[in-house]
Amino acid sequence: MNSQTILGIMQNDIMESLLTAQQQRLMDTLLDNLDGMVYRCLYDDSWTMIYVSKGCQSLTGYTPPELLLNKDISYERLTHPDDREKARAIIARALAKSERFQLEYRIVRANGDVVWVAERGSGVFDDDGQPVALEGIIQDISDRKRIEQALFSTEQKYRSMFDNSNLGMFQTTESGTYLNANQALADLYGYASAGELISDLNNISTQLYVAESRRGDFTAAISAYGRVQNFESEVYRHNGDIIWISENAHAVYDTLGNILYYEGTVEDITSRRNHEQQIHQLAVTDKLTGLLNRHAFSGKLASLIAEADKMQRKIAIAFIDLDHFKLINDTLGHRAGDKMLENVAQRLIQSTRPTDAIVRFGGDEFVMLYPGLRAGEDAEPLLERVMEAISLPIEIGDYVFNMTCSVGVSIYPDHAQEIDALLSCADSALYSAKNAGKNKVQMFSGTLAQQLGERNEIEYGLGHALQRQELMLYYQPQINMQHGNINALEALIRWQHPEKGLIPPDEFIPVAEETGHIFAIGEWVLQTACQKIKSMQTEWGYLVPIAVNVSPIQFLRGNLVETVQRVLRQERVPPHLLTLEVTENARFKDEAMFTRTLEQLKRLGVCIAIDDFGIGYSNMAYLKNYPIDELKIDKAFVQDLEQSVTNGNILLALINLGKSLHKSVTAEGIETEYQHRFLLHSGCDVGQGYYYSRPLSEQALAEFMREQQPKFDHMQRVAR
The missing domain is CATH 3.30.450.20 (PAS domain)
Known part of the structure; x- marks a missing residue:
């Protein structure tokens, strides 16, 4: 064997020794760690x-x-x-x-x-x-044994209390398994024994709580405050029933501050929660229809808005008002009116989607909430379905009604973002729908917004109009058709607005009625008219009666009798020189009060005239029972008299009716010679209209009276 071979063998042995030593060090390191x-x-x-x-x-x-x-x-x-x-x-x-x-x-x-x-x-x-x-x-494993010993000691300490308590008692791990439970808890959750409960419920979050997040809420509360008190949740019983429980619990810690377990008590509060739910349901539910009531409206809409924001959808708010519902209520009684509302409520329910909400806002007013819309136009077919459902015949007793409704609609968030503003927009649209002839759906628009702004300006201005002496009276003569002289004057209110100029009453009186300004304005009109009677006597030497229009709101809800009596006494005007004109439909607001007020006014000695006669309620039997002095035929029957035979026939019938009841008859809106002669020959007593004179300012009235001076002098001579 040569030296190179020997050297190679030695190198291999050295490498194997190094690898073995390295592996041993690695093994020693692993074992030591x-x-x-x-x-x-x-x-x-x-x-x-x-x-x-x-x-x-x-x-x-x-x-x-x-x-x-x-x-x-x-x-x-x-x-x-x-x-x-x-x-x-x-x-x-x-x-x-x-x-x-x-x-x-x-x-x-x-x-x-x-x-x-x-x-x-x-x-x-x-x-x-x-x-x-x-x-x-x-x-x-000393730490674990200490925990087990602590658990054992705790179990021994509290076992008697566990076994004999009427409250459910438990110990659970932080992760959500039961360590201990008493028989009361087993009974509460529907288990035969505590052992069966512990064995079966191995995940409290998913198996016990109806809302899985409640376990997280439970542990978070203990982490933050060290305990939970009156922690109320819905839970499943063993058979699947759902009950309400209230938990009081705290964490038990070891010496190092680590949580050993949670322990606490559980009480069944299902009866109390059901009772509270019933009370809440009564508070937010309309008793008659079972729908949500006005108190629930804001909360319901707020929740729908939150959902709409999340889903980037729109909501339609539809304000519904039943047309002519008041007539049904007044003629057939409140019981029939309630039946009508119940029928309408059921039809609204049947014509809506499960996601929609219906609120009875009060009286015959309902609000529909349509969530989940991609565009405002998506509400149109939904509202058409409502209109069709309500228009179907409704049987109440022996009567069959074809009810209609007017609807005003606003869209969230297109028209407004705030709840009150959305309702105001829908209300404005409803007002427009009713003014357009009723039985219509009106969507809020920029034009309506402008009108709403103008209305708000009027409302604000009315609050200062009297103080700033911006209101004035114009006077339109009422002519004795037989003699051609002035029979009386009708006082017509005007508003000289500092920016808008002269505003006619049909633009601001409805706002005054809605806001309550009508009472102060009505008293001012009475006082000014009585002062005019006195000044005309002083200036011309004649007593000329003046007629004053009385709003139904003022007539029925204000202290009209006391106001009239006070003004007559202050101005020292003979009562028979003051005529109060009230529209025919005012009696249907509250007929009992209407009757009492008429009788009290007649006892004061003033005259009573029914204005706009003929276009109101068709049952005229009341005319023979109420102390009415004058009927003022509405101008709608005088207009187009030359072309309309029907109008002529109606006029003759109304005049004859008045004569048969021994009432004075006045025709309004006379503008032509033909109309004057027709009414004269038909036996009409008094005429009023542009044919004789337009409404006159103070200055124009003085000029008119000067022209009438000879007629007054002649009448006085004839009288002597």
Whole structure:
């Protein structure tokens, strides 16, 4: 063998030695880093250690050299005397079956401390199958044993309380499994025993709570505050039923601040929650129709808005008002009106989607909420379905009604983002639909927004109009058709707005009625008209009666009788010179109050006229029972008299009706010679309209009165 061959063999041996040494160092490092002591010992009476890892010292308090080959102490002596026999027996049984062994016992450390260890390992056998050694790992389990001991001590301490308490009691791990439960809790959750409950419920989050997030809420609350009090949740019972519970619980910690378990009590509060739900349901539900009521509206719409924002969808808010519902209520009574509302509510329910919401806002007003729309136009077919459903005949007792409705619609977020603003937009659209003839759907628009702005300006301005003396009265003569002289004057209010100029009453009186300004304005009109009666007597020497229009709102809800009496007394005007004109339909707001007010006014001595007669309620039987002095035929029957034979026939009928009831009859809106002559020859008493005179300002009235002076003088001479 040459030198090069010998050198190669030596190099290979060196490399194998280096690799072996490197592997040994790697193995030693791995073993030394394990938590516990890796060992090999002889299967003898002393458990003589022939290898131990460095974990030996942290586990036993002895260094490996002190323990190896029983130099200073044997592992047998380290084993607690009370556990030596039991430990050897467990290992022997495992070796006899050639199985791995696993056991727990105590050892006495070098400093005298007793610790619990867990040992896992297997036997080393000779060629004959006899055990000659053991190898495995021994680890400190003192912390776990302390927890188990704490649990055992706690269980012993509270077992009597657990067993005898009427409250459900529990201990659970932080991860959500039951460690302990009493029979009361088992009964509450529908289990035969606490053991069955603990065995079955191994995931509280998913198996117990209806809302899985509640377990997270529970643990988060304890983490933040150390405990939970009156923690209410819906949970499943063993049979699938759902009940409400209230939990009070806290965390139990070890000496290092780690959570050992949660413990607490559980109470069934299903009855209380159901009762609270019933109370809440009554608070947010309309008693008559079962729909949501006005109190629930804002909350419901707010939740739909939050969902719409998340899904990037729109919501239609439809304000529905039943047309002519008041007539049904007043003629057939409130019971029939309630039946009508119940029928309408059911039809609304049947014509909506499951996601829609219906609110009875009050009276005959409903609000429909249509969520999940991609565009405002998507609401149109939904509203058409509602209109069709309501228009179908409704039977109430012996009557069949064809009800219609007016609808105003606003869209979130196109028209507004705030709830009050959305409702205001829908209300404005509803007002427009009703003014357009009813039985219509009106979508809010920029034009309506402008009108709403103008209305708000009017409302604001009305609050200052009286103080700033912007209101004034114009006077339109009412002419005695037989003699051609002035029979009376009608006072017509005007508003001289500092920016908008002269505003006619049909633009601001409805706003005044809605806002309540009508009461102050009405009293001002009465007082100004009475002052005019006195000034005309002083200036011209004649007493000319003046008629004043009275709003139904003022007539029925204000202190009209007291106001009239006070003004007449203050201005010292004879009552018969004041005529109060009220529209025919005012009686249907509250007929009882209408009757009482009329009778009280007549006792004061004023005259009563029914304005716009003929276009209101068709039942005229009330005319013979109420103290009415004058009927004012609406101008709608006078217009187009030349072309309309029907209008002529109606006028004759109305005049004859008035005459038969011994009422004075006045025709409004006379503009042509033909109309004047027709009414004169038909027996009409008084005429009013542009044919005789337009409404006159104070200055124009003075000029008109000067022109009428000869007629007044002639009448006085005839009278003498």
